[in-house]
Amino acid sequence: MLENATRFYKTMQRRKTIREFSDRPVARAVIEQYSLAAGTAPSGANHQPWHFAVIESPSIKQQIRLAAEAEELDFYTRRAPPDWKEALAPLGTDAEKPFLETAPYLIVIFGQKHSEFDDGLRLKNYYVPESVNIATGFLIAALHHSGLATLTHTPSPMGFLNEICGRSKDEKPYILLVVGYPAEHCQVPNILKNRFTILHLFYRQCFNYGQSPIVPKNDTYSKAEIYSP
Numbered sequence: 001m002l003e004n005a006t007r008f009y010k011t012m013q014r015r016k017t018i019r020e021f022s023d024r025p026v027a028r029a030v031i032e033q034y035s036l037a038a039g040t041a042p043s044g045a046n047h048q049p050w051h052f053a054v055i056e057s058p059s060i061k062q063q064i065r066l067a068a069e070a071e072e073l074d075f076y077t078r079r080a081p082p083d084w085k086e087a088l089a090p091l092g093t094d095a096e097k098p099f100l101e102t103a104p105y106l107i108v109i110f111g112q113k114h115s116e117f118d119d120g121l122r123l124k125n126y127y128v129p130e131s132v133n134i135a136t137g138f139l140i141a142a143l144h145h146s147g148l149a150t151l152t153h154t155p156s157p158m159g160f161l162n163e164i165c166g167r168s169k170d171e172k173p174y175i176l177l178v179v180g181y182p183a184e185h186c187q188v189p190n191i192l193k194n195r196f197t198i199l200h201l202f203y204r205q206c207f208n209y210g211q212s213p214i215v216p217k218n219d220t221y222s223k224a225e226i227y228s229p
Contacts, residue, residue, distance in 0.1 A: 038139035044127030
């Protein structure tokens with residue numbers, strides 16, 4: 001078990017967010033299977049309050065890029081506070097987002113306030129942000145495991161994605177996930193993950209509410225659709 005845990009950690013440790021993608025094709029079946037894997041994530045009341053809009057159409061990707069770059073330009077030139085710009089500086093980001101057209105797939109991940117079924121049943125969903133974020137983590141880990149790279153892009157606001165993808169205003173786009181292979185000369189910032197002194201605490205003894213723990217140690221079903229050319 002420890003061997004498997006260590007192997008998984010080492011695999012995930014190699015994951016890097018990239019912004020330079022190749023246009024090398026990825027089989028649709030691969031994306032479909034990993035969307036199914038994401039759909040196995042736990043969710044509030046098991047309502048699975050997410051929708052994955054998988055986009056491979058060049059024309060739709062172009063629409064998304066134009067809309068995203070308009071929001072990003074406004075962000076970088078007018079809305080971004082100085083401290084936010086300072087935090088982004090080491091990453092070298094700007095309003096230009098060519099990867100939105102270059103990468104073979106974009107996956108828009110929507111959260112759903114309600115789930116609707118073919119028989120007309122409509123249910124309120126619970127813990128939507130938490131559920132969507134867990135499923136997204138499953139998806140990113142699965143894609144990395146297959147050798148694909150990802151970028152979690154979050155232009156703000158993202159309401160244009162509802163219109164482009166034909167989704168209800170009752171749904172909220174959380175993440176625009178860019179998926180594909182790295183470009184041949186792709187570079188990433190040299191940033192270490194373990195920036196913080198304490199990553200986790202092991203609580204080895206029960207303690208009463210309000211007291212400090214004693215000696216903490218630092219030791220299915222997937223709702224998705226494909227947007228084709």
